[in-house]
Amino acid sequence: MSKHKLFIDLKELLNMIKFEHTVFALPFAFLAALSAAQGIPPLHTMLWIVAAMVGARTAAMTFNRLVDEDVDAENPRTAMRALPAGRIPRWAAWLMLGFGTVLFGVASGALGPLCWKLSPVALVIILGYSLCKRFTSLAHLVLGLSLSGAPLGAWIAITNSFAAPAWLLAGGVLCWTAGFDILYSLQDQNFDQDRGLHSIPAKLGTPWSLWLSRCLHILALVLWASFNRQMDAHLFPWLAWLAVAGILAREQWLVRRGNLEQINQAFFTMNSLVGLVFFSGHFIEWMLVRFSGIA
Numbered sequence: 001m002s003k004h005k006l007f008i009d010l011k012e013l014l015n016m017i018k019f020e021h022t023v024f025a026l027p028f029a030f031l032a033a034l035s036a037a038q039g040i041p042p043l044h045t046m047l048w049i050v051a052a053m054v055g056a057r058t059a060a061m062t063f064n065r066l067v068d069e070d071v072d073a074e075n076p077r078t079a080m081r082a083l084p085a086g087r088i089p090r091w092a093a094w095l096m097l098g099f100g101t102v103l104f105g106v107a108s109g110a111l112g113p114l115c116w117k118l119s120p121v122a123l124v125i126i127l128g129y130s131l132c133k134r135f136t137s138l139a140h141l142v143l144g145l146s147l148s149g150a151p152l153g154a155w156i157a158i159t160n161s162f163a164a165p166a167w168l169l170a171g172g173v174l175c176w177t178a179g180f181d182i183l184y185s186l187q188d189q190n191f192d193q194d195r196g197l198h199s200i201p202a203k204l205g206t207p208w209s210l211w212l213s214r215c216l217h218i219l220a221l222v223l224w225a226s227f228n229r230q231m232d233a234h235l236f237p238w239l240a241w242l243a244v245a246g247i248l249a250r251e252q253w254l255v256r257r258g259n260l261e262q263i264n265q266a267f268f269t270m271n272s273l274v275g276l277v278f279f280s281g282h283f284i285e286w287m288l289v290r291f292s293g294i295a
Helices: 003-016 019-024 026-037 043-067 069-074 090-110 113-132 139-159 164-195 200-204 206-230 235-254 263-292
Strands: none
Touching: 003 090, 019 026, 019 263, 026 043, 026 139, 026 164, 026 263, 043 069, 043 090, 043 113, 043 139, 069 164, 090 113, 113 139, 139 164, 164 200, 164 206, 164 235, 164 263, 200 206, 206 235, 235 263
16 A cells, blocks of 8 residues: 555545544643643643543544444445445444554543543443444434543543532533534434334434523533632633633534524534643633732
């Protein structure tokens, strides 16, 4: 295989799993680590957290593409994805799944005994999500549970224990993720109904799905506000919280009445900012406390 061909295949593999979407959960893992350590954790710990995140997401998304290959081939929106379109052989996807699983396992072991013990549970959740829409409309919540493992796992990696702020931060991620996944699933509402697949839009229709998504995003904001209170946050974390509230409000506005013309902006552009903004508020406050003694 030529170097050029190898580059093309690697690019296809990364595109298949939407590697850039790692930005959704990674800032929350960093925020959990920062909060648990009350400062910058050791570099090697942060690198292992990143490795665990990359491994888990690579395994989960690759498994999702393998499991859904037949469904993706029938759906006009997804028919040109790499696997159904034949741009990537199945053996390459299975190899990538194995790589992600091994990387996650090694990183979990390096992050401490509790992370290692819980890693099989995490794998069941993140891989099991791909099967959920075949039998339950609660798949959106399972996806949220999968992403909520990022801050929870990072907190455990630092303290080797659970704590209330970690649960609040993770709960907010669960609700936020489920909320935006419901919006994204509006695109496949008719296809899911025809194919016998389960989703909130397929089960409840567009108006109720929009309201449920809004309620989940409001609950996410409540949980993140409770996290701020638990962490005795001052100005900048609360300004970040307000900014996140504005981002989620904008996201809901873009898809009001089921308008999907700007769904990509609502899904990726808006949601990619949520974790980054919230983390930045807490990081700025820590920097002020660290270097000037004020917040």
